[in-house]
Each structure stands twice: as C-alpha cells, then as structure tokens.
Amino acid sequence: MTSFKPVDDGHADLSSHDAFLSGAPHNTFARLRREDPMSWSEMQGGKGFWSITRHADIMDLNKNFELLSSARGIRMEDQTYEEYLARRTFQETDPPEHSRTRVLVAKAFSKPVVAQFDQQIRTICDSILDDVLARGSFDATKDIARQLPMRMLGQILGTPDEDLDWLVEKGDQLIANTDPEFTSLVLDKVDTDAYRLMPFRSPAGAELYEYAKKLMRDKQAKGDTTGVLHLILQPDAHGNVISETEFRNFFCLLVAAGNDTTRYSIAASLYALCQRPQLMEQLKAGDNNVWETSPDEFIRWASPTMHFRRTATRDFELHGKEVKAGDKVIMWFISANRDDEVFQNPFELDLLRTPNRHVAFGQGGPHVCLGMWLARLEVRILLQELVKRVKSIEQAGEHEFLRSNFIGGIKRLPVTIKAH
Amino acid sequence: MPKVTWILADGREISAQVAVGHNLMEAAVANNVPNVIGECGGCLSCATCHVYVEPDWAAKTGKPGEMENDMLEITTAERKESSRLSCQIVATEELDGIVLRVPQI
Ligand code: HEM
Ligand code: FES
Numbered sequence: 001m002t003s004f005k006p007v008d009d010g011h012a013d014l015s016s017h018d019a020f021l022s023g024a025p026h027n028t029f030a031r032l033r034r035e036d037p038m039s040w041s042e043m044q045g046g047k048g049f050w051s052i053t054r055h056a057d058i059m060d061l062n063k064n065f066e067l068l069s070s071a072r073g074i075r076m077e078d079q080t081y082e083e084y085l086a087r088r089t090f091q092e093t094d095p096p097e098h099s100r101t102r103v104l105v106a107k108a109f110s111k112p113v114v115a116q117f118d119q120q121i122r123t124i125c126d127s128i129l130d131d132v133l134a135r136g137s138f139d140a141t142k143d144i145a146r147q148l149p150m151r152m153l154g155q156i157l158g159t160p161d162e163d164l165d166w167l168v169e170k171g172d173q174l175i176a177n178t179d180p181e182f183t184s185l186v187l188d189k190v191d192t193d194a195y196r197l198m199p200f201r202s203p204a205g206a207e208l209y210e211y212a213k214k215l216m217r218d219k220q221a222k223g224d225t226t227g228v229l230h231l232i233l234q235p236d237a238h239g240n241v242i243s244e245t246e247f248r249n250f251f252c253l254l255v256a257a258g259n260d261t262t263r264y265s266i267a268a269s270l271y272a273l274c275q276r277p278q279l280m281e282q283l284k285a286g287d288n289n290v291w292e293t294s295p296d297e298f299i300r301w302a303s304p305t306m307h308f309r310r311t312a313t314r315d316f317e318l319h320g321k322e323v324k325a326g327d328k329v330i331m332w333f334i335s336a337n338r339d340d341e342v343f344q345n346p347f348e349l350d351l352l353r354t355p356n357r358h359v360a361f362g363q364g365g366p367h368v369c370l371g372m373w374l375a376r377l378e379v380r381i382l383l384q385e386l387v388k389r390v391k392s393i394e395q396a397g398e399h400e401f402l403r404s405n406f407i408g409g410i411k412r413l414p415v416t417i418k419a420h
Numbered sequence: 421m422p423k424v425t426w427i428l429a430d431g432r433e434i435s436a437q438v439a440v441g442h443n444l445m446e447a448a449v450a451n452n453v454p455n456v457i458g459e460c461g462g463c464l465s466c467a468t469c470h471v472y473v474e475p476d477w478a479a480k481t482g483k484p485g486e487m488e489n490d491m492l493e494i495t496t497a498e499r500k501e502s503s504r505l506s507c508q509i510v511a512t513e514e515l516d517g518i519v520l521r522v523p524q525i
Contacts, residue, residue, distance in 0.1 A: 063461035095463060096487075102465055103490045110467070110494035111525075237486070355452065366463035 004275060004347055014051055014330075015043040015076070017178045020405050024306060026347075029053050029335035038319040046078045049309070049328035050321070055336035055359065057318070061310075061329075062365030065094040068310035068329055070367060075406065076309055076330060087205075089249040095366050100236040102370070108156075108228045111373040117155065121378060124151045125385040133389065133419050137396055140413040144386075145266035148378055149259045156374075157254065158227035159215065167211070171255040173204035179403040181411065205252055212251035213244070228254070261304045262375045264402075264409030266382055268302030271410055272349055274395040282351055283387045291384065294351040295376040298383075300358035301349050303334035306408045308362060333359045334408060391420045422516035426453045426471070429524035438511040444520065445469035445507035455522050462507035464488060470495040472502040473509075474519040481509050481518070497523030 012025030019025050032039050032053045042048040052058055061068055071094050073079040084092065090101035107113060128147045132138050150168045154161055172182045216229065224230075232250050235241050242250070273280045282290060312327045323329065336359045338346040343353070361369035369375070386393075397414035421437040424447055428434070438447040448456035448469070457468035464487050473481050481504060484492060488508050492499050506520065 059461065063463055065463070099464055099487055103487065106465075106467075106491065106494045111496045112494075237490070355454075357449075361459070363459045364461035366460055366465045368460040368463075368466055372459070 013041065014332075014405060015041050015049070017403050017405050020306075020408065021401055021403055023401055024303075024334055024408050026335075026338055029332060029338060033335060033339060036319075038321045038323075040321070043076070047328060049076060049330050050323060051330050051332055052318075053332050053335040053339075055339035055342045055357075058331050058333065058336045058359055059364045062331060062359075062362065065098075065310075065366055067313055067316060069094050069313050070098070070308075070310060072311035073328075074308050074310070076307070076328070078328075086245065087249060089246065089253045091253060091367055098366055100238065100240070101232070101242070102366070104234055104236055105228065105231055105370065108231055109370050109374060114373040114377055117152070117374070117377065118381065120155060121148070121152065121381045122385060124148055125382050128382075129385060129389050132417065136418075137414070137416045140270045140393075140415045141263070141267040141409075141411055144270065144382070145263045145413075148266065148382055149262035152262075152374070152378060153255065153258055156228055156258070157215075157251075158219070158224070158229065163211075167208075167255055168259055170204040170208050170211075171259045174208070174252065174256045178406070179411070181403075208252045208255060209248045212248045215251075216247070257369075258371050258374070260407055260409065262371075262378055264304035264407065265299050265302040265375065265379055267410045267413055268304070269298040269379060269383060270393065270415065271395070271399060271413055272298065272301065273393050274413075274415060276349065277392070279349060279351060280387060280393065283383060288352055290351050291380055293354055293356065294383070295379040296356045296358060297349055297351050297353050298379055299360045299375065300337045300343075300353075300356060302408075303337045303358075303360045304407055304409055305360065305362070306334040306406060307332045308367070331362075333362060389419060391418045393417045422511050422513055422518070424511065424515070425517075425519045426451075426456070427519060427521045428454060429522060440511050440513060442511050443507050444471070444509045444511060444518075445505070447511065448506060448522075453522060455525050456506060458507055460507075464491050464505065464508070467491045467495045467505060469506045470497060470523060470525075471504055471506045472500055472521040472523065473504050474521065475502065477515070477518045478502060480514055484508065495523075496525040 006026035007022050008025035008027045010027040010031045012019040012028040037054045037057060039051050040048055041051060070092055073084055074092055090098055125148060128144055132143050150164050154164045232242060232247060307330045310329045312323050312325055312329055314325045316323050340346050342357060361372040394416050396416045399410045400412040402409045402411045421439055423435060424438050424444060425433055425435040426448060434451055434453050436447060436451040443462055445456060445458040445462055449458050459468045460466035484504055488505050491505060492503050
C-alpha cells in the first residue's frame with residue numbers, strides 16, 4: 001500500500017505475505033508492468049497464479065466475467081467446490097446471477113441514499129476528534145481510522161452500539177487472517193482445516209454466522225424491517241430468495257469489506273498528511289473544489305484492497321503467455337493505481353487529479369465496490385472535520401504495516417496533533 | 421462513424437465520432453466527457469453512466485431493458501422519462517447525430 005518510496009528490490013514474491021511487511025512491493029509491480037505484465041508466481045502449498053499489473057489490462061479484463069470468473073473463488077488461496085459453496089456471497093457469482101442480488105442492495109448504497117448519512121458521520125467524527133484532541137498523542141489507526149467505519153457499520157446493519165467492538169474484532173480476524181496480531185490462526189502458518197467451510201476459513205466466521213442469525217431473528221420478532229439486511233432478504237425479480245447460508249455470508253461480507261478498507265484508507269490519508277504538510281494546507285484552503293476530487297485521490301493512493309482473484313474459464317493468451325482454463329488470475333488493483341501510463345507522478349498525491357481513473361474500488365467490472373459512495377463520504381467528512389479542528393499532525397514514531405498481500409494498511413501510526 | 425454529442429449541464433458541448441459497436445459510456449470516457457464515469461465497465465452495476473436522451477432520439481435508442489430499468493433507480497441525478505444508462509446504448513449508423521444530455525452530479 002502506501003509509501004512514497006518503495007523499498008523492495010524489484011523481485012518480491014507476490015505470494016508471500018512477508019513481502020508486504022514494509023509496504024507493497026511497488027518496485028516489483030513497476031518492473032512487472034514494464035517487463036512482464038502477465039507474470040506467473042508459484043505459491044507455497046497450493047497452485048500458482050497469474051498476475052495482471054497494468055491498468056489497461058485490468059480495464060480490459062475486469063468486465064470480461066465470461067473469461068475471468070468470480071464464481072470459483074476471489075481470494076488467492078485455493079478453494080474446493082465444497083468450501084466455495086459454503087462460503088460464497090454474491091461477490092463470488094457472475095452476471096446475470098450476480099446482477100439480480102446486486103440490484104436488490106444497490107439502492108441502499110447509492111450516492112443519494114448514502115448522502116443522508118452526512119450529519120451522522122459528522123457527529124461521529126466530532127466525538128472521535130474530541131477524544132484524540134484531549135490526548136494529543138495517540139495511534140491514529142486505532143483511535144481515528146478504525147473508529148469511524150466501525151461506528152458507521154453499526155448504523156447500516158442496525159446493530160447495538162455495545163456490539164460494535166466485538167463485531168470489528170471478528171471482522172479483523174477474517175480479513176487480517178494472515179497477520180498474527182489479529183488472529184491466532186494465521187492462515188499460511190497453522191492448520192485451519194477445521195474452519196474451511198467458514199467465511200475466510202476462520203472460526204470468527206462461525207461466530208459472526210451465529211450473531212447474524214440471532215440478529216435476524218430478533219429483528220423479525222420485533223417486525224423491524226429497517227436497514228440493509230432486510231433488503232437482501234427480499235425475493236429478487238425472479239422470486240428467488242437467498243438461502244440462510246448466503247444471508248449469513250453477506251453479513252460477514254459487510255462486516256469485513258466495509259471496515260478495514262475504509263480504515264486503512266483513512267490511515268493512509270493521515271500518514272500522507274503527516275509526510276506532506278502542504279496537503280493539509282491545501283485541504284484547509286478548500287480551493288478548486290478540492291473536496292470533490294481529494295477523497296478519490298487519497299483512496300487511489302491508499303489502495304487498501306490490493307487485489308482480487310478471478311479464474312480463467314477457458315484457455316487464452318495474454319502478452320505471449322498461455323493461460324489455461326482453471327488457472328487463477330490475480331488483478332493487482334494497487335499496481336494499476338501506480339501505472340504511469342495513466343497517472344502522472346503516481347507516487348505523489350495530486351488532490352485535484354481529474355479525471356482520476358483509479359481502480360481501488362475494483363472499477364471496470366461488475367463487482368465494483370458496493371460501498372464506494374459511503375467510503376468516499378466517510379473519507380471526505382473525516383478529513384473536513386479534521387482540518388477544521390486540527391492545526392497540525394505529525395508522526396510521532398515508526399508506523400507498521402499489516403502482514404498481508406491482500407489488504408494493505410498501516411496498522412499502527414503514532415501521531416501528535418495540535419488544535420487550532 | 422456515427423457522430424455523438426454530449427451537452428453538459430453548463431451548456432458546453434462535446435462531439436465525437438464513435439466507432440459502430442462501441443457503447444456510448446465507453447465513448448464518453450474516451451472523450452473525457454465529465455460526469456459520465458462508467459465505474460463498472462458497462463456491467464450494469466453502478467449507474468454512473470447516466471444520461472438523458474434528447475426526445476428526438478428516444479425512438480431510435482429504444483427503452484431500457486429490465487435490469488437497466490432497475491439500476492436507473494439508483495442514479496445520482498433525478499431519473500426522468502429520457503434517462504438511460506449509456507453503457508447500454510451501442511453506437512450504430514442509425515444513431516448518427518444523436519444528442520445526449522449529461523446530468524450534473
Ligand atoms: C475505501 C474503502 C473501500 C475499498 C478500497 C473497497 C474496495 C473494494 C473492491 C476492490 C471491490 C471489488 C471486489 C472484486 O472485484 O471482486 C469491492 C467490492 C465490494 N465492497 Fe468495497 N471497498 C471499500 C469500502 C466498502 C464499504 C464501506 C462497503 C460496505 C459497507 C463495501 C462493500 C463491498 C461489497 C459488498 C463488495 C462486493 C460487490 C459485488 O461483488 O458486487 N466496500 N470493494
Ligand atoms: S457503466 Fe456501470 S451501469 Fe453503465
């Protein structure tokens with residue numbers, strides 16, 4: 001993820017989580033874009049995979065779901081058919097099946113509907129800032145970045161506030177299942193076979209399953225039909241209703257997808273403000289509609305969801321490489337977001353960048369992030385409220401990255417802030 | 421190649437020749453038409469390619485399909501009778517001269 005100057009030697013092993021411990025190996029991505037844009041990696045304990053690293057190739061291929069399917073798993077790890085069925089959500093389906101579910105939930109996440117959260121988000125930001133301003137020095141990931149998406153998730157799911165910490169902890173165990181700080185069952189280090197039918201192959205998935213079931217029962221008993229979860233239970237245009245397993249998986253998807261991604265976008269933004277004080281000044285001045293364009297630029301630069309996987313449905317050739325049906329193909333969104341064929345000076349933030357055709361949300365395909373309007377709004381409002389109240393922000397210690405080649409994030413960011 | 425004109429909310433016009441077979445979202449993006457974003461690559465997942473078809477052209481572009489009709493419910497700008505998702509309109513010789521209005525978003 002975020003760094004102004006990557007430190008890898010240009011030959012990082014993309015299958016290795018450790019290769020991402022000092023930030024994403026951008027020198028490797030740059031070399032691959034230049035020299036080997038469809039490159040093969042071996043993977044320990046499983047099948048190897050192809051890496052797509054150029055922006056143009058992602059734009060070409062992400063929409064081609066008939067060739068590169070999401071319906072055989074979207075994470076780098078191999079999955080048996082049985083595991084796939086037990087764990088899948090609509091994210092692991094292709095159109096037209098995918099579209100039928102997407103349409104059901106799209107409205108709840110549309111820009112105009114999400115805009116109604118504006119005041120709520122501001123109120124949450126105010127209380128977060130009250131807390132950190134009182135302290136002055138703190139961990140910006142934990143005390144700012146983690147807080148806002150977590151509290152918004154509660155609003156969206158309609159879960160009681162006192163459950164939020166627990167929910168986010170479980171969500172972290174699902175997503176950060178390769179970082180020992182977040183789970184004792186590190187995916188590539190211990191035998192997780194007993195949990196293979198659980199979301200993200202994690203016992204936290206089982207606990208979230210149980211929670212979701214109970215939440216629905218309680219809501220039904222009270223006749224409570226508010227919120228996103230109710231929508232997903234409605235029959236689609238063909239009268240199909242999702243199964244209980246699919247429902248619980250959707251719940252886990254929201255807990256997982258809506259949380260750490262926004263958190264690490266905010267953490268990256270705050271890190272950038274520490275490193276580039278002129279960005280802070282630019283935001284404070286608020287000229288040239290900077291609030292319209294800057295959230296996307298922060299999110300491009302952060303690219304917290306570094307990749308998603310597809311599976312080839314038939315043999316094809318790309319850049320001279322023979323891809324076989326059944327091969328795993330990884331789309332490295334983070335690499336595309338640093339492609340200098342598309343972005344001038346890609347390692348720096350240009351808060352007025354227009355157009356900004358980044359792919360941090362998986363743009364260019366049917367699975368483009370459902371929560372993108374919410375994520376943009378959260379990033380924008382957090383920064384707006386921050387620059388209103390905070391005069392300066394400085395890094396107060398070494399930052400640390402998450403151990404993951406999937407989610408890129410600064411998991412610890414010690415800072416000191418001063419009020420106006 | 422059919423000519424397509426986009427009229428922006430501020431009255432500015434952008435015109436381009438579009439190869440037959442390309443959809444009009446792709447054409448707008450290729451010609452940097454602001455506010456036609458097309459975030460899902462034409463897969464009917466985003467509605468960010470929303471345009472209003474000028475009344476004279478409505479008959480030729482036809483009506484939105486079933487899925488498009490559903491997705492038109494989530495546009496950022498107001499949905500009107502003339503609303504279409506431009507990724508679902510494919511350039512044909514018949515559409516030579518078509519005029520689309522781009523909403524302010
Ligand atoms: C900056 C924050 C975020 C980033 C960078 C991000 C990134 C992504 C990406 C790259 C995808 C594409 C997956 C694929 O191609 O298979 C995606 C899909 C998705 N995201 Fe996000 N996301 C963010 C925030 C959110 C939020 C806040 C929510 C919900 C509250 C959310 C819910 C989803 C869902 C449900 C999908 C699956 C959509 C589908 O398959 O149709 N995301 N996201
Ligand atoms: S480009 Fe997404 S619906 Fe048209």
